Amino acid sequence: MKLTVLMDNNTYIDQYYLGEPALSIYIEDGEENILFDTGYSEAFISNAEKMQIDLGKLTYIVLSHGHNDHTRGLPFLWERYNLDGVKLVAHPSVFLSKRYMGLDVGAPFSRQDCLAHGLQIVDGHEPVQITERLTFLGEIPRVTVFESKAPVGECVDTGKGDFLLDDSALSYEGREGLFLVTGCSHSGICNIVLQALEMSEQEKINGIIGGFHLLKTDQQLTETIRFLEKHTTGMLFPCHCVSLSAKLEIMKALPVTEVGVGLQMEVR
Structure with missing residues (x-):
């Protein structure tokens, strides 16, 4: 599996791509x-065009959740490309209108809009097998006691x-173990890890890229680091909604690599 970061909060020096507080990752498997x-x-x-990635050849679009920093780009995509027959994997609640602190933060489209632009919606309430090794995890059970269970708006x-x-x-079951691709981890990064392990025969996670939703250096971060020390063996690529202070704390215990637009990696 090959991953390319098309959008993140961070960009690299001397690589002139656009950044914004959002996330998008292109995956080839x-x-x-x-x-x-x-x-x-x-x-x-x-960014994809500068990287010579043809988004007109997509076979799947996966939405991690409904917040607009992960979904608002979709209408721009269907204005540019013909998406007829492309499968859209998403939990049904992605299409709910969402507000936070008085602002509209939900996806700027409806289920009907997606269908009208040729997308084939795949219900992601339950796990969805995308390729032989790549799985959308479906609704994540909230198991841990230390991860936030408070509503967001x-x-x-x-x-x-x-x-x-x-x-x-997403969970990829490679030869070297499980590798996870997360959006914001509002469901809890540790809950996501537990769901991925529950659905596989693996005992540990070999790597994670994406948002962990860790913004404060608090007890939740301490417990999360302790959990990840126990359940992961490979490199972590925290980005998007992980603060600098949180990354620094994670780096004291676990291997961390900087993420930015243009990052490419092969997962085996």
Whole structure:
């Protein structure tokens, strides 16, 4: 599996791509070309073009959750490319209207909009097998006691707190072990790890790239680091919604690599 970061908060020196507080990762596995999240604007498309990645050849689009820093770029994509027949894997709650601190933070499109632009929606409430080795984990059980269970804003449709039940991730079962691709980990990065391990015969995670949603140096971070020390063996690539102070704390205990737009890696 080959990964290319099309959008992140961070960019590298002397690599002149666009960055924004958002996430998008292009994945190639066998004959499948998968776009994991679509950033906040059309900037990820510009970056892909500079990297000579043809997003017109996508076979899957996967949305980690419904927040607009992961979904707002999708309409720009269907304005630029014909997406007829492309499979869209997402939890049903991705399409709920979401508000946080008075702002609209949900996806700027409906299920009907996606269908109208030729996308084939695959229900991601349960796990979805994308390739022989790559799986969308579906709704993540909230198991750990130390990860936040508080709502993030509210669902306008229901008027109730938004517990981000749509938040999920990808798990790749390679020869060297499990490798996870996360969006924001609102469901808890440790809960995601537990779900991936539960669904496989592996005992540990060999690597993780994506947002861990760790912004403070608090007890949750301490417990998360302790958990990851126990359950991971490879490199961590925390990005997007992981603060500098959190990364520094993680680096004291675990191997961490900087992530930025243009990062490419092969996972075996």
